Amino acid sequence: MKKTKFYDLHVKNRAKIVEFAGFQMPIQYSSIIGEHKAVRTSVGVFDVSHMGEVFIRGSKALEFVQEITINDASKLTDGRVQYSAMCYPDGGIVDDLLVYRISQNEFMFVINASNIEKDFNWMKENLAYRQAGNSLSVEIDNQSEEYSLLAIQGPNSKKTLQKICDKELDLEYYHFFNAKIAGVDMIVSRTGYTGELGYEIYFKGDEKTAENIWERLFEAGKEFNIQPIGLAARDSLRLEMGFCLYGNDIDKTTNPLEAGLGWITKLNKESFIGREALLKIKEEGLKRKLVPVSASEKVFPRHGYELTFNGKKVGVVTSGTVSPTLDKPIALGYVDISHSAEGSRINFLVRGKEVSAEVVKLPFIKKM
Amino acid sequence: MNFPSNLKYTKDHEWISVDGNIGTIGITEYAQGELGDVVFVDIDPNLKEVKYSESFGTIEAVKTVSELFGPCSGKVIEINKDLGDNPELVNSDPYGKGWMIKINISNKSELDNLLDSEAYKKLIGQ
Numbered sequence: 001m002k003k004t005k006f007y008d009l010h011v012k013n014r015a016k017i018v019e020f021a022g023f024q025m026p027i028q029y030s031s032i033i034g035e036h037k038a039v040r041t042s043v044g045v046f047d048v049s050h051m052g053e054v055f056i057r058g059s060k061a062l063e064f065v066q067e068i069t070i071n072d073a074s075k076l077t078d079g080r081v082q083y084s085a086m087c088y089p090d091g092g093i094v095d096d097l098l099v100y101r102i103s104q105n106e107f108m109f110v111i112n113a114s115n116i117e118k119d120f121n122w123m124k125e126n127l128a129y130r131q132a133g134n135s136l137s138v139e140i141d142n143q144s145e146e147y148s149l150l151a152i153q154g155p156n157s158k159k160t161l162q163k164i165c166d167k168e169l170d171l172e173y174y175h176f177f178n179a180k181i182a183g184v185d186m187i188v189s190r191t192g193y194t195g196e197l198g199y200e201i202y203f204k205g206d207e208k209t210a211e212n213i214w215e216r217l218f219e220a221g222k223e224f225n226i227q228p229i230g231l232a233a234r235d236s237l238r239l240e241m242g243f244c245l246y247g248n249d250i251d252k253t254t255n256p257l258e259a260g261l262g263w264i265t266k267l268n269k270e271s272f273i274g275r276e277a278l279l280k281i282k283e284e285g286l287k288r289k290l291v292p293v294s295a296s297e298k299v300f301p302r303h304g305y306e307l308t309f310n311g312k313k314v315g316v317v318t319s320g321t322v323s324p325t326l327d328k329p330i331a332l333g334y335v336d337i338s339h340s341a342e343g344s345r346i347n348f349l350v351r352g353k354e355v356s357a358e359v360v361k362l363p364f365i366k367k368m
Numbered sequence: 369m370n371f372p373s374n375l376k377y378t379k380d381h382e383w384i385s386v387d388g389n390i391g392t393i394g395i396t397e398y399a400q401g402e403l404g405d406v407v408f409v410d411i412d413p414n415l416k417e418v419k420y421s422e423s424f425g426t427i428e429a430v431k432t433v434s435e436l437f438g439p440c441s442g443k444v445i446e447i448n449k450d451l452g453d454n455p456e457l458v459n460s461d462p463y464g465k466g467w468m469i470k471i472n473i474s475n476k477s478e479l480d481n482l483l484d485s486e487a488y489k490k491l492i493g494q
Contacts, residue, residue, distance in 0.1 A: 031405050033456075299428075322408070322428070351426070
């Protein structure tokens with residue numbers, strides 16, 4: 001079982017540790033709801049070092065990135081980030097990811113922990129295939145084990161991070177730069193998985209370096225009552241925004257169009273893996289859609305629960321919780337296209353009981 | 369962790385305190401810790417009777433859902449209404465304000481099936 005460089009700190013902080021994607025990760029420290037609210041109202045720190053970082057380098061790097069991802073990476077300039085995905089030829093999703101353009105000849109992919117090996121192999125395979133017979137000089141470098149990653153999220157994240165960053169933190173959303181934090185070189189990126197103002201910082205170094213950064217962060221955030229946040233609150237925070245989670249809401253059996261990721265699926269791009277299949281899917285019309293569902297009665301929708309209409313199954317919940325912000329059930333689920341319009345009345349089937357619910361719109365919570 | 373010796377325990381991690389014929393039921397400190405943040409306790413407000421070893425409701429926590437089983441049979445006297453607005457009482461005060469249901473015990477011999485605090489501690493490896 002793998003551990004991040006913060007593992008000893010998590011144990012010291014009395015985190016409850018669970019296995020996640022082959023890593024021993026903190027699922028909660030104090031209270032999940034308390035952690036969730038700390039991020040919404042002040043600032044929290046997540047160890048997400050289990051995520052993967054893969055670098056694509058070479059004079060034809062952009063060409064390769066364009067072929068293997070569905071969004072249009074040619075729109076990126078140095079220091080910008082793009083949400084994207086990789087698809088199989090049949091349109092199923094290999095993974096969703098962030099693409100960082102470091103320079104014209106260098107990109108960084110940030111991928112899901114559970115998919116690192118699969119993604120890396122997928123990239124290598126496709127590169128080998130494309131290199132055969134022509135000179136596509138591209139190098140794919142998996143640096144996942146070397147990099148640690150912390151997410152600092154919440155309305156007070158900027159004030160916290162600014163104290164220990166050697167540069168003015170004037171980053172726009174989905175932009176990044178190189179800076180020193182607590183004296184260590186890192187990639188500082190204004191991204192996150194919570195919907196709040198927030199940053200993600202990528203750095204190399206041993207446990208000691210990692211622990212020092214953590215301690216400096218907590219010193220800097222002390223006046224804001226900064227909290228460590230576990231994976232459980234990370235899940236409820238992303239769900240309130242309606243962000244997809246690979247393995248729950250999207251996987252190789254789902255395509256980006258039905259998953260509500262049409263906005264990153266650039267079918268007008270000349271060529272990318274999955275394009276033909278996705279064009280066909282679009283032409284034939286979607287059969288189902290991933291939609292946000294909410295109810296007023298207090299139930300707890302969970303992954304795998306059925307969505308029904310007139311006693312018949314019309315869909316399935318892929319992620320659900322009781323929103324700590326709204327104090328009511330929220331869920332994402334695939335429903336037949338005929339029940340997918342906003343305002344459609346459907347039901348959560350909870351242990352044999354139908355509970356009235358409604359297709360709503362995202363995000364579940366209103367952010368400023 | 370605390371397991372008061374005046375309570376009886378089930379293998380499903382409920383406790384019952386007995387005062388004459390009145391039994392008060394909740395879940396143990398160990399159970400609340402395993403469940404994590406309790407989001408709500410779902411007991412039918414019209415429930416008339418609790419039956420030994422049968423489900424009388426569910427407890428929904430962030431991570432999982434768990435059934436509540438009757439430690440013994442009896443007529444429902446009261447359901448803890450405070451849990452409606454403050455389900456976290458189950459986490460913060462599982463033997464006090466986090467109680468769930470009060471019953472009029474109909475068959476006291478069923479209590480013999482339950483564990484004392486020592487046996488319960490052994491069950492959970494404490």
